[in-house]
Structures are given as structure tokens and as C-alpha cells.
Amino acid sequence: MPEWNKPLPSIVGETRPYWESCRRGELVIQRCDSCNEYQFYPRGICANCWSNDIKWVKASGKGTVWTYTVTYQNRTQGFAQDVPYVLALVELEEGVKMFSNIVECIPQDVTIGLPVEVTFVQANNQVTVPFFKPSA
Amino acid sequence: MVDLRHAAAIVGIHEHATRYAPDKSELQIQGESIIKALEDAGLTKNDVEGLFTASSSIRNSGLNLADYLNMYPKYVDNTTVGGGSFEFHLSHALTAIAAGRINCAVITYSSLARSGGVSVGTGGVGRYGHPRLDPSPDSFEEIYGLTTVGLYAMIAQRHMHLFGTTSEQLAEVAVATRKHASMNPEALFRTPITVADVVNARVISSPLHLLDCCVITDGGGAVVVVSPEIARNCRQTPVWVLGAGEAVAHQGAGKRDLMYIAAKQSHQPAFEMAGVTHKDIDMAMIYDSFTITVVETLEDLGFCEKGEGGQFVSGGRIQIGGELPINTDGGGLSSNHPGMRGIFLLLEATRQLRHQFEGTPRQVPNCQLALCHGTGGALGSRHSGGTVILGRD
Numbered sequence: 001m002p003e004w005n006k007p008l009p010s011i012v013g014e015t016r017p018y019w020e021s022c023r024r025g026e027l028v029i030q031r032c033d034s035c036n037e038y039q040f041y042p043r044g045i046c047a048n049c050w051s052n053d054i055k056w057v058k059a060s061g062k063g064t065v066w067t068y069t070v071t072y073q074n075r076t077q078g079f080a081q082d083v084p085y086v087l088a089l090v091e092l093e094e095g096v097k098m099f100s101n102i103v104e105c106i107p108q109d110v111t112i113g114l115p116v117e118v119t120f121v122q123a124n125n126q127v128t129v130p131f132f133k134p135s136a
Numbered sequence: 137m138v139d140l141r142h143a144a145a146i147v148g149i150h151e152h153a154t155r156y157a158p159d160k161s162e163l164q165i166q167g168e169s170i171i172k173a174l175e176d177a178g179l180t181k182n183d184v185e186g187l188f189t190a191s192s193s194i195r196n197s198g199l200n201l202a203d204y205l206n207m208y209p210k211y212v213d214n215t216t217v218g219g220g221s222f223e224f225h226l227s228h229a230l231t232a233i234a235a236g237r238i239n240c241a242v243i244t245y246s247s248l249a250r251s252g253g254v255s256v257g258t259g260g261v262g263r264y265g266h267p268r269l270d271p272s273p274d275s276f277e278e279i280y281g282l283t284t285v286g287l288y289a290m291i292a293q294r295h296m297h298l299f300g301t302t303s304e305q306l307a308e309v310a311v312a313t314r315k316h317a318s319m320n321p322e323a324l325f326r327t328p329i330t331v332a333d334v335v336n337a338r339v340i341s342s343p344l345h346l347l348d349c350c351v352i353t354d355g356g357g358a359v360v361v362v363s364p365e366i367a368r369n370c371r372q373t374p375v376w377v378l379g380a381g382e383a384v385a386h387q388g389a390g391k392r393d394l395m396y397i398a399a400k401q402s403h404q405p406a407f408e409m410a411g412v413t414h415k416d417i418d419m420a421m422i423y424d425s426f427t428i429t430v431v432e433t434l435e436d437l438g439f440c441e442k443g444e445g446g447q448f449v450s451g452g453r454i455q456i457g458g459e460l461p462i463n464t465d466g467g468g469l470s471s472n473h474p475g476m477r478g479i480f481l482l483l484e485a486t487r488q489l490r491h492q493f494e495g496t497p498r499q500v501p502n503c504q505l506a507l508c509h510g511t512g513g514a515l516g517s518r519h520s521g522g523t524v525i526l527g528r529d
Contacts, residue, residue, distance in 0.1 A: 007267050009275030040390035041276040047389035067297070067394075067516075069289035070342040071281060075255050076262030079281040087286050087341075089394075089516070096390030099277045112297045129279055 004123040006078030011127075014044035017056050022128040027059045027118045029094060040096035061118035062135065063092040070107040086110050090132050104133035140409060143234035145367040145374035146226075146526065148177025148360030149483050153322045155353040155472055158251035162194055162356070163204040165246035169358035170205065177360045178371035179240065186211035186241030188229055190221035192475055193247065201244070211238045217384070218512020220423060221245075222359075222478035223522025227380035229361045239363040243482070246356025247474035256352050256475055257285040257425075258340060273387070277517065285349055285426065287516030289341040292428035294395060296343060298443065303343055305446030306427040307334035310347045310469050312455045313424060317466025319498040324351050325470045334427075348427040350468035350477070357479045359486070375489045378505075379410030379525035386518035398521025399436035399509055406523040412505060414439055417525075419488055419500040420460055421481035423511040424467040430454075433509055434462075437523070461500050464488060478510035478522070489528045504528060 011019045021028040031038050032046035033053040039046065046054055068088035074080060086102040088110070102110050104119065116132040123129050150172035152165050166189065174180060187209040191197035198214040201207075211232055215224050222243055229241040249256055254263060261267045261278040269275045295301045311331055317323035329347065337346040367374040383401035386392065407413065420439075422430050431445035439460060440448040448454075454462045463469070465484040468477045485506035493499035505527045513519030 006281070007261060007269050007274075007278055009279055010269050010271045011275070012271040015271055015275065038390070041272050041387075043272060067290040067294035069286045069293055069344075070339070071283060071286050072338070072342075073258040073340050074260040074281050074283050074286075075258060076260030076267075076281065079260055079262075082281065085281060087280055087282060087290070089290060097387070097394075098390060099280050099282065101280050112294060 007076070008123060008127055015042050018042045019127065022120060022130055025120050027061045027130055028056045029059045029092070029096060030054050031057050038094045038096050040098050060093045063090045063116055063132070065102065065110060065112055065114040065116060066091040066097050067112055068102065068110050088132070090116055100130065100132045102133065103131045109134065137409065138234070140230060140234050141378050141411065142364060142376050144230045144361050144363060144377045146359055146377070146482065146486050147362050147367050147370040147372050147374055148173040148179065149358070149486050150176060151322070151357040151480065151483050152246065152355050154355055155324045156250055157248060157354040162191070162246045162248055163201060165356040166201055166244045166358070167205050169246065169356050170242050170244055173242065173358035173360045176372060179360060181207070183240045184242050185209060185238035186229060186232055188213045188225035188241055188243040190214055190216040190225070190245060190476065192216070211241070217520035219425065219476040220478045220510025220512035220520050220522045221476060222482060223508055223510035223524050224382055224520070226359070226361065226377060226482060226524050227382055227522060230377045230380055233361065233363050239366055241361045242358055243361065243479065244356065244358040245476060245479045247476065248354045249475040250352050250354045254352070254475065257349055258283050282517070283341060284514055285344055286341040287514035288426040288428050289344045290516040291394065291432065292343050295428065295431065298395070299446065301431065301446035303335045304331050305450055306348055306431065307331040308449045309424065309427040309430045309454070310334045312449070313463045313467040313469040315455055316464045316498070317470035319496070320466045320471055323466040323471035324353055344426055344428065350425050350473040351470065353472040353474050355472045355474040357483050359479065359482050373490050373528055375486045375526050375528055377524060378412070378527045379406040379408070381405035381523045383521045384518070385521065394516060397432050397436045397511065397515055398519055399433045399511070399523065402521045402523040403437045406525050410525040412525065417460065417505050417507045418503045419464060419485070419506050420462045421485045421506065421508040422462050423477060423481065423509060424463055424469050425511065427469070429511055429515065430462065432515060433511060437509060456497065456500055464498060464500060476512065478512065481508040481510055485526050489526055
């Protein structure tokens with residue numbers, strides 16, 4: 001496993017199930033049992049109706065590129081060596097958008113609307129990070 | 137709503153002309169700016185009752201500034217919502233003055249972004265050292281290498297996809313502001329540029345090129361805002377705060393359409409308060425962190441339809457002499473951008489409304505009404521928007 005030199009997420013109670021699922025290779029998101037709305041990023045309160053009746057559900061892991069940029073300059077350690085890389089907002093099939101990188105392709109292949117699917121990279125023994133790649 | 141028109145006026149301004157100040161402190165720049173702005177108004181230290189400031193580097197900015205200048209303000213506001221904080225400050229100062237809480241406020245800002253080597257747009261989350269990410273939203277965002285320019289570039293990319301906006305159209309914004317900068321001896325970059333210069337510059341974060349991005353400078357400034365009673369006795373023509381509106385825009389739990397920005401919410405209350413319409417506005421100061429910021433802001437302020445911003449900024453319309461001159465000091469794209477730029481919007485709008493450049497090409501002819509819109513944060517993630525409408529008698 002190559003050494004992870006990018007920033008790592010901080011994990012707390014309200015977000016721990018997300019990161020634990022990632023370690024198992026599963027992308028989960030939240031849905032409110034009171035109003036049935038999905039939300040992202042995960043939080044301890046329903047952003048729509050403010051109930052705490054939040055349930056974790058397995059996402060299909062499929063979505064499309066809502067928008068993206070090919071980054072040529074970022075001085076942060078771990079990214080400076082990675083340029084050019086694709087930063088994207090992926091719209092999941094469930095209707096919520098999340099930031100990610102589009103990997104396992106050349107940046108020029110990425111377009112808005114491109115179908116993508118989740119793929120996981122283990123950062124260390126505690127953290128696995130979800131990315132997206134063009135759908136097979 | 138209570139009629140707040142003519143309840144408060146800008147009577148003193150100062151822009152710290154330096155673009156590079158490695159041997160000054162940020163508090164010194166603020167102090168020097170306040171002193172000069174009060175001098176401009178014909179007021180003194182003892183007149184100041186309210187202190188408004190924002191900073192991304194000074195801890196407890198209002199408190200530390202009061203300490204540095206040995207002031208005891210009875211109203212302190214360090215609302216910090218990114219680069220547009222100062223439009224929020226003016227909005228708050230208007231309310232505080234109209235309510236009779238204070239009669240005289242100063243708004244100030246400074247930064248040493250350039251001499252400090254801060255990569256404001258491209259540094260990513262690590263620009264202030266190795267970061268520890270907040271559990272949310274950082275931990276779901278910064279792990280993917282966000283940059284400020286990237287977050288605007290993503291919006292530019294989708295704008296092009298949806299509306300056919302071109303890099304050449306975005307470049308028109310940079311060309312217009314550089315033309316204006318050529319008339320401003322204090323501007324960092326004054327040599328005129330062409331659309332070709334912009335689109336042939338290296339790409340920083342696609343589709344944005346180097347010249348689609350604002351400059352990084354040191355600098356600062358101050359604005360003095362007072363009640364009508366004080367305004368009548370000041371040295372300068374009062375510039376009235378006629379309308380103000382504030383808004384935020386964010387991810388909306390992953391479901392908001394990010395193509396609409398906070399300007400869409402903030403402009404309506406400002407126009408309603410002022411009792412004016414778009415066609416009454418003689419010039420506008422539009423926060424220009426990036427060229428796309430201007431295009432999106434003009435659309436969502438309602439100066440043109442959604443998707444038509446690219447055409448709107450073309451053909452000289454936003455240049456002095458055009459239908460809606462913007463950023464007549466050269467803007468953040470060419471004049472200065474010390475980390476946050478909202479205060480400079482107020483400074484240049486005030487100069488234009490004072491007819492300070494009368495008889496020179498920089499003056500917007502017969503300038504009676506100006507609109508300032510500050511955007512703070514990033515369009516692609518979360519940002520604030522503050523609209524103010526200013527006018528002279």
C-alpha cells in the first residue's frame with residue numbers, strides 16, 4: 001500500500017457509519033424516515049425537516065458527472081504531485097451530489113453527463129476513500 | 137419595511153494604495169486607512185462609535201483592531217462571510233445607524249496575501265500549513281483536492297455545457313477590467329490585454345486560464361458611514377446607502393442547483409428597498425474573483441437572463457461608455473485582490489458617485505446610482521452574496 005500523503009478525513013459519531021461502510025467497500029448515504037429525503041454530506045439532523053430520524057441506506061454507487069474541472073495547480077501536499085487531476089461533482093442515482101475525483105481514466109475523457117461508478121482506495125488501516133471511475 | 141433610504145451615508149473613504157507591503161502589519165494598514173478615511177470625511181477618532189471588520193488572518197479581528205487603535209466602540213461587528221463581508225457590514229451599519237444605536241461607523245479591511253505568499257486560489261486546503269480537516273464538510277470535500285479556482289471552474293464548465301458560453305466570452309470580462317485598470321495608476325496590472333491573450337494563457341483549472349483569475353496583492357482600505365445629521369456637515373458629497381440585501385447559497389444537502397448564486401436572493405430586497413430598477417443603475421461593482429463570477433452575478437442580479445451572461449459581457453457593454461460599466465478601478469482581475477475584495481467595491485462606487493474623475497475617461501458620465509455585489513466563498517460549494525445600492529442626491 002503506497003503511503004497516503006493527502007489530507008485525511010476527521011471521523012466523528014455522525015459520520016462514522018459512512019467511513020466504516022467505505023472500509024467494507026460500500027457507499028452509503030442517508031435518508032430521513034420522516035420525510036423520505038436523501039441527503040449528502042452525512043449529518044446527525046435531517047437537513048430537510050430537521051428530524052433526527054436518519055437512516056443509512058446503501059447507494060447504488062452509480063451516477064453521472066454533474067460538473068468537473070481538470071486541476072493543473074494545487075500546492076497542497078499530496079495534490080501538487082497529482083496534477084492534472086479531475087475534481088468533479090458526481091450526481092448519484094439517488095439524486096444527491098458529492099465531490100470526488102474521476103480516476104482510472106485520462107482527464108480528457110471526462111465530460112459532463114459521463115456515467116460513473118464508485119471505486120475505493122484504502123488510505124491506511126482506518127480510512128478508505130471513495131472515488132469514481134467511468135462506468136464499464 | 138421601514139424606509140431606510142437616506143438613513144445612512146458614506147462620507148469618507150480611503151484605499152491603501154500599496155499592492156506590496158512586506159514591512160507593514162495588517163493592523164497598521166487598517167489603522168492608516170481609517171485615519172485617512174476619517175480625514176476625507178472631516179471627522180476624528182472620537183466620532184467613531186461602530187467598528188466593522190473582517191479578516192481571515194487576524195484573530196478576533198474587531199477586538200484586536202480596537203486594541204491596536206486604542207478605541208472603545210460601542211458597536212462591533214466582525215461578520216466574516218468571505219470576500220463579500222464588507223457589503224454585509226455596510227448593510228449592518230445602515231441598520232445600526234437607522235435604529236439610532238450609533239451615528240458613525242468605520243468599515244475596514246487589510247491583508248498581506250501577496251507578501252505572505254498565500255496561494256489564495258490554488259493553494260488548496262493546505263495553503264496555511266498541513267490541515268486537520270473538520271468532520272464536515274471538509275472531510276467530504278478537501279480530501280479530493282479542492283481549490284478556490286477549481287470550485288469556480290466547475291461552475292464555468294457547466295455554464296459552458298448548458299448555455300454555450302465560450303472562453304472568449306469569459307475573456308471579455310478580463311479585457312474590460314484591464315482596460316479600466318489602464319486608467320488607474322494604482323492598479324497592479326495596467327497594460328491592455330486582448331481576448332487572445334486570455335484564452336492563450338495557461339490553464340489553471342479548466343476551463344479557467346491564468347487571466348480569468350484575480351491577482352493576489354497586499355492592501356486594504358476603510359469606509360466611514362454616518363447618520364444624515366453628521367453627513368450634512370461632512371466635507372464630501374454624501375453617498376447614500378439606498379438598499380441592501382444579504383443571502384447565502386450552499387450545497388442544500390446535495391440537492392441545490394449550484395448554477396444559481398446568492399445574488400439571485402440578495403438583489404431583490406436591495407432593489408425593493410431602494411425603489412429603483414435595473415435600468416436606473418449607472419454602474420456596477422461586481423466581485424470579480426474570476427471571470428465566471430461576473431457572468432453568473434450579472435445573470436442572477438437580473439441584468440440579463442440566465443445563460444445570457446456571456447453575450448451580455450461582450451461587445452463593450454460592461455466598459456465605460458457601455459450600457460453597464462463595471463469594475464471601473466480595474467477590479468480584482470487587474471487592480472488588487474488582497475484575499476478579500478468586497479471593501480474595494482464600495483470605495484470605487486463612492487468615487488464614481490462623487491464624480492471624482494470628472495473630466496477624465498475613468499468617470500462614468502452623470503453617475504447617480506451604483507450597485508455593488510460582493511461574493512464570498514466559492515460558487516461551487518458555498519458562498520455569501522451581499523448587494524448594496526448607493527446613490528447621490
